[in-house]
Amino acid sequence: MSSTHPNYHLDDDLLSSVLAILDTFQDTYLNKSLLSAGMVTKLAIEGKRLQLGLCYSYPCQTQYRDIVMAVTKELAVLDAIDEVECEIDFQPDTVSAISAVEPLPNIKQVIAVASGKGGVGKSTTAVNLALALAAEGASVGILDADIYGPSIPMMLGVEDFKPVSPDGKIMTFAPAHGIAAQSIGFMLDGDQAAVWRGPMAAGALVQLLTETEWPELDYLVIDMPPGTGDIQLTLSQKVPVSGAVIVTTPQDIALADAKKGVSMFQKVNIPVLGIVENMSFHLCPECGHKDHPFGAEGGQKMATRYNVPLLGQLPLQLNIREDVDKGTPTVVADESSQVAGIYREIARKVGAQLALCQAQPKVSISMSDDE
Numbered sequence: 001m002s003s004t005h006p007n008y009h010l011d012d013d014l015l016s017s018v019l020a021i022l023d024t025f026q027d028t029y030l031n032k033s034l035l036s037a038g039m040v041t042k043l044a045i046e047g048k049r050l051q052l053g054l055c056y057s058y059p060c061q062t063q064y065r066d067i068v069m070a071v072t073k074e075l076a077v078l079d080a081i082d083e084v085e086c087e088i089d090f091q092p093d094t095v096s097a098i099s100a101v102e103p104l105p106n107i108k109q110v111i112a113v114a115s116g117k118g119g120v121g122k123s124t125t126a127v128n129l130a131l132a133l134a135a136e137g138a139s140v141g142i143l144d145a146d147i148y149g150p151s152i153p154m155m156l157g158v159e160d161f162k163p164v165s166p167d168g169k170i171m172t173f174a175p176a177h178g179i180a181a182q183s184i185g186f187m188l189d190g191d192q193a194a195v196w197r198g199p200m201a202a203g204a205l206v207q208l209l210t211e212t213e214w215p216e217l218d219y220l221v222i223d224m225p226p227g228t229g230d231i232q233l234t235l236s237q238k239v240p241v242s243g244a245v246i247v248t249t250p251q252d253i254a255l256a257d258a259k260k261g262v263s264m265f266q267k268v269n270i271p272v273l274g275i276v277e278n279m280s281f282h283l284c285p286e287c288g289h290k291d292h293p294f295g296a297e298g299g300q301k302m303a304t305r306y307n308v309p310l311l312g313q314l315p316l317q318l319n320i321r322e323d324v325d326k327g328t329p330t331v332v333a334d335e336s337s338q339v340a341g342i343y344r345e346i347a348r349k350v351g352a353q354l355a356l357c358q359a360q361p362k363v364s365i366s367m368s369d370d371e
Contacts, residue, residue, distance in 0.1 A: 018050065020045060021074050029058065029352035041089070048082040050075060055089045057358075058351030059218070062344060064088050077335030090137050092218050092351070095358050096240030097270045104209070105297045107141070107217045109242040112235060114224040117255025118149075121278035121314070122247040124324050127155045129245070131290070131331040132340075134178050134349035138218040141173065141180035145205045145235070146225040150185030157327020161186050163212075175334045182212045193300050202234035205325075209239060219351075226257075236268035242275040243354055245311065250280060250298035254296055262306050273311070273353040273360035275303045276346060280313035309353065312346040314339065 020338040021241045023035040030037050034054065038329035042053025052071070060067075072084040080325045094108045096191060104110070113126040123146065130142040156176035163171040165187050173180040184204060214220070222239075225231055248258035258275070265272050277299030282291045313322065323333040331340045 014045070014078070015043070015089060016077055018075065018081075021078075022071075025074055029348055030356060042087070045081075048080060049086050050081045052084055052086045053089070055088065055090055055091050057090075057355035058139040059090050059092075059133055059136035060348050060349060060351070061090070062135065063348070090218075091284065092138075093358055095242040095354060097242055097357070098268075099235065100238055101238060101240045103240050104214075104220070104282070106214045107220045109218065110220045110222060110240055111273070111354070112222045112224050112241050112244040114232070114244055114261050114265070115226050115245060115247045115254075115255055116259065116261040117242060118226040118256075120226075120247050120249045120254050121225050121320075122226065123151045123155060124275050124320060124329070125247045125278065125314075126221055126341040127152060127243070127324060128331045128343040129225060129347055130179050130221040131177055131217075131220070133219050133328055133333065135331060135344055136347050136351070138351070139216060140178075141182070141214055141217045141220045143145075143205075143209060143212075143220060143222045144181070144183030144185060144338055145208070145222050145231060147184050147204055147231065148225060150183045151362065152181055152183045153185040154327065155324040155329060158180055159185075159327075164188070170211055173212050173214060177328070179219070180215055182208050182214075184208060185304070186368070201294045202230045204237055205231055205234060232264060236265075236270060241270050243271040243357060244277060245350060247276045247278060248299060248302065249278050252298070257297045259302065259306075262264050262302075262308070266306075271353075271357050272306065272308045273350050273357075274309035275299050276311050277313045279316040282316040302353065309349060311349045312342050326327075 019035060022040055023033045025034050027034060027037055027039070034040055037056045039056060040052070041055045042051060044051040046329065067088065068086045071086060072300070075081055075084050091228040092108050095105050096103055113122060113129065126142065130140050134140045142152060144150045153161065157175070158174040158176045158181060160176040163173070165171045174186065222235070246258050246261050247255045260274050280299065299312050299313060314360050317339060320330055320339060323330045329336065331343050334340055
């Protein structure tokens with residue numbers, strides 16, 4: 001592959017050398033090289049400046065600087081290259097694990113966040129996961145499917161939002177911290193309860209999902225109610241779910257119920273993307289001693305048993321609860337904190353697991369004179 005254009009020239013030897021280096025540069029989250037993962041979208045050279053284009057299938061915007069520095073360091077060993085100009089893009093595919101259900105307009109991937117029982121921090125995880133995906137460069141929405149106990153409005157600080165329907169068919173969403181949110185809580189007054197039987201609640205979920213004027217979304221995070229009832233069954237039959245995240249604590253009773261959640265999703269062929277373990281440990285603020293008040297390594301043992309990743313372990317920390325109570329979850333309240341970093345790491349892992357669930361797109365490498 002070569003060009004006669006005076007400003008562009010890449011002979012076969014240089015091309016082979018560049019591709020060999022890119023084929024050894026491993027992506028941490030996909031466990032594949034940039035080349036084998038189909039990320040290399042552009043290669044061109046101007047003088048001694050190599051122009052490299054990468055397209056990621058999962059969001060990792062906060063890692064771009066480190067990626068560029070690492071790739072540049074690897075390519076700098078080539079005498080023909082003095083400088084690397086790297087452009088990074090992010091483009092997820094539209095993915096559904098349920099082939100019988102048509103994809104949702106404007107929504108590429110749907111992530112269900114579930115737990116076997118209440119009280120394990122599922123909604124806190126769902127909200128922070130959605131915000132972490134957005135922090136990594138994705139366009140994100142969140143749907144509060146916990147019809148009987150909607151908490152997303154309070155957690156995002158938008159309790160007073162009331163949807164409107166300009167055409168009488170489609171209703172608006174609540175913008176909150178850069179993501180789009182919808183909840184049955186927006187339709188209820190104050191402490192009013194949704195006293196519905198299972199099928200009615202499941203029908204309400206489908207309405208909220210399909211009758212909201214969602215913007216173009218890379219991901220829609222669905223905060224599921226705890227358990228394995230009608231709403232979960234409806235989700236697996238009528239919603240194009242891409243994958244599920246299971247939330248638990250290390251406590252034996254929570255793990256027992258979480259295993260039922262994993263089993264349910266596996267039975268309906270929805271990929272379990274991994275386990276998030278909340279209240280994993282407590283660090284003494286005075287001496288730094290680590291305690292495990294609810295047990296240790298339960299999430300890891302569960303992940304190993306079901307052959308799914310342990311996505312992350314969150315500490316038992318007061319400010320995580322305080323932040324959502326104030327309507328500013330930790331990912332946005334203290335973005336430089338260790339906890340926010342853990343949530344962003346979980347988001348990158350979730351996005352990568354979704355990318356691994358799908359066939360890698362075929363990518364052509366452009367070497368033309370028009371580069």
